[in-house]
Amino acid sequence: MRLVVMNAKILNEQGEQEFAQIVIENGVISNIEKTGPIEQPVAEEGTQVIDAGGRLVTPGFIDMHVHLREPGYEHKETIESGSRSAAKGGFTTIACMPNTRPVTDNPDTVRYVKQKAEEAGLVNVLPYAAITKSELGRELTDFAALKEAGAIGFTDDGVGVQSAQMMKDAMRQAAALGMPVIAHCEDNSLVEGAPVAEGEFARKHGLKGIPNESEAIHVGRDILLAEATGVHYHVCHVSTEQSIRLIRQAKQLGINVTAEVCPHHLVLSEEDIPGLDANWKMNPPLRSRRDVEACIAALEDGTIDIIVTDHAPHSEEEKAKGMQLAPFGIVGFETAFPLLYTKFVATGRWSLEMLVQRMTADPARVFGLEAGRLVPGAPADLTIVDLEAERTVDPEDFASKGRNTPFAGWKLKGWPVATIVRGRLVWNDERELTR
Numbered sequence: 118m119r120l121v122v123m124n125a126k127i128l129n130e131q132g133e134q135e136f137a138q139i140v141i142e143n144g145v146i147s148n149i150e151k152t153g154p155i156e157q158p159v160a161e162e163g164t165q166v167i168d169a170g171g172r173l174v175t176p177g178f179i180d181m182h183v184h185l186r187e188p189g190y191e192h193k194e195t196i197e198s199g200s201r202s203a204a205k206g207g208f209t210t211i212a213c214m215p216n217t218r219p220v221t222d223n224p225d226t227v228r229y230v231k232q233k234a235e236e237a238g239l240v241n242v243l244p245y246a247a248i249t250k251s252e253l254g255r256e257l258t259d260f261a262a263l264k265e266a267g268a269i270g271f272t273d274d275g276v277g278v279q280s281a282q283m284m285k286d287a288m289r290q291a292a293a294l295g296m297p298v299i300a301h302c303e304d305n306s307l308v309e310g311a312p313v314a315e316g317e318f319a320r321k322h323g324l325k326g327i328p329n330e331s332e333a334i335h336v337g338r339d340i341l342l343a344e345a346t347g348v349h350y351h352v353c354h355v356s357t358e359q360s361i362r363l364i365r366q367a368k369q370l371g372i373n374v375t376a377e378v379c380p381h382h383l384v385l386s387e388e389d390i391p392g393l394d395a396n397w398k399m400n401p402p403l404r405s406r407r408d409v410e411a412c413i414a415a416l417e418d419g420t421i422d423i424i425v426t427d428h429a430p431h432s433e434e435e436k437a438k439g440m441q442l443a444p445f446g447i448v449g450f451e452t453a454f455p456l457l458y459t460k461f462v463a464t465g466r467w468s469l470e471m472l473v474q475r476m477t478a479d480p481a482r483v484f485g486l487e488a489g490r491l492v493p494g495a496p497a498d499l500t501i502v503d504l505e506a507e508r509t510v511d512p513e514d515f516a517s518k519g520r521n522t523p524f525a526g527w528k529l530k531g532w533p534v535a536t537i538v539r540g541r542l543v544w545n546d547e548r549e550l551t552r
């Protein structure tokens with residue numbers, strides 16, 4: 118099977134866009150030819166041609182923090198619908214969290230997730246396994262068996278590991294297996310049922326506030342434990358200035374820590390929440406403008422390594438319960454790139470290269486994945502993006518079952534138009550690429 122993506126604009130080493138033709142054989146990039154624009158594709162038998170029409174072609178986006186909800190919460194999302202949503206957002210590899218029902222704390226569930234992803238046949242799905250049984254924080258799972266079944270790291274995402282001893286034991290075991298520990302950092306004793314961050318919004322609406330220390334205390338604790346155990350420690354959805362300070366210092370000391378940030382924490386602060394609408398409720402919560410600025414600066418200077426969506430679909434009924442009672446989480450796949458392109462690249466603050474790198478090469482580096490680069494020999498996972506396309510976010514258009522986004526009605530630029538996984542076109546926008 119041969120596929121040629123012609124009239125692609127790719128980013129070269131200098132971060133400039135240049136014309137190229139990408140040749141793919143058996144799911145692997147076999148050649149990248151620097152050609153000028155081509156009018157007529159050479160029709161060769163057995164070769165499929167996709168004309169990118171001068172649009173940007175990047176390595177497929179990688180999202181190392183997503184919730185696919187299956188098994189157990191298929192009314193929110195399935196591995197199929199989540200994979201489709203990912204493909205539509207330009208993602209070719211996603212890593213899914215274990216807070217399913219049952220929790221992915223046993224080899225059978227890891228295998229089940231992999232099997233379902235294969236049946237969906239859309240994007241590469243990498244499962245995480247839980248640190249503790251049922252994510253209850255009481256008993257460690259069988260790390261060796263979970264690794265053997267195909268888990269790529271350990272996390273109790275959705276909840277923080279409250280016991281320092283439990284976390285230390287987890288890190289020791291993970292380190293021995295050469296596996297990372299991925300931490301949702303939250304000290305429950307400082308949170309106690311608060312739905313939003315401490316701040317103006319919470320005060321105005323008489324709601325309990327989540328303080329910044331609830332996150333940073335775990336980050337600080339875990340950095341010390343990572344230093345002691347030598348594990349690769351990765352911090353989930355960083356949202357506070359204080360956590361960033363600790364991560365920056367840890368990196369300077371040579372401790373093996375990496376971190377991620379979500380688009381919403383780069384774009385929104387608690388001051389932006391329009392009212393008691395639970396589509397603005399997520400964990401960690403939207404924080405102060407100061408925290409947002411710290412997150413942006415940390416991503417720019419590399420203190421935060423990667424961008425993840427934390428795609429967290431919930432049903433409309435669940436989100437209709439209101440700010441206090443609705444579950445935390447917002448969907449993210451289908452708005453991530455246009456949102457960040459519009460807010461940071463189109464405005465001139467970031468280079469296009471930086472944004473693409475934080476969503477491709479950097480996650481591949483952090484997690485040791487063979488992906489994220491356009492080079493001969495690499496798996497042919499590609500995303501075609503129309504940087505000029507301008508559209509309004511309409512949740513009814515989402516491939517995800519989740520409609521829970523704060524970005525409904527936002528006018529954004531830079532939309533993915535086609536997604537290629539292992540040399541196979543898994544999604545394309547019918548409005549585009551009609552040739």
Ligand SMILES: NC(=O)N[C@@H](CC(=O)O)C(=O)O
Binds near residue numbers: 276398444
């Ligand atoms: N981020 C969220 O607000 N929610 C996530 C859990 C999590 O990522 O902690 C979910 O599973 O819904």
Ligand SMILES: [Zn+2]
Binds near residue numbers: 274275276354400401
């Ligand atoms: Zn989390």
Ligand SMILES: [Zn+2]
Binds near residue numbers: 274275
């Ligand atoms: Zn999450």
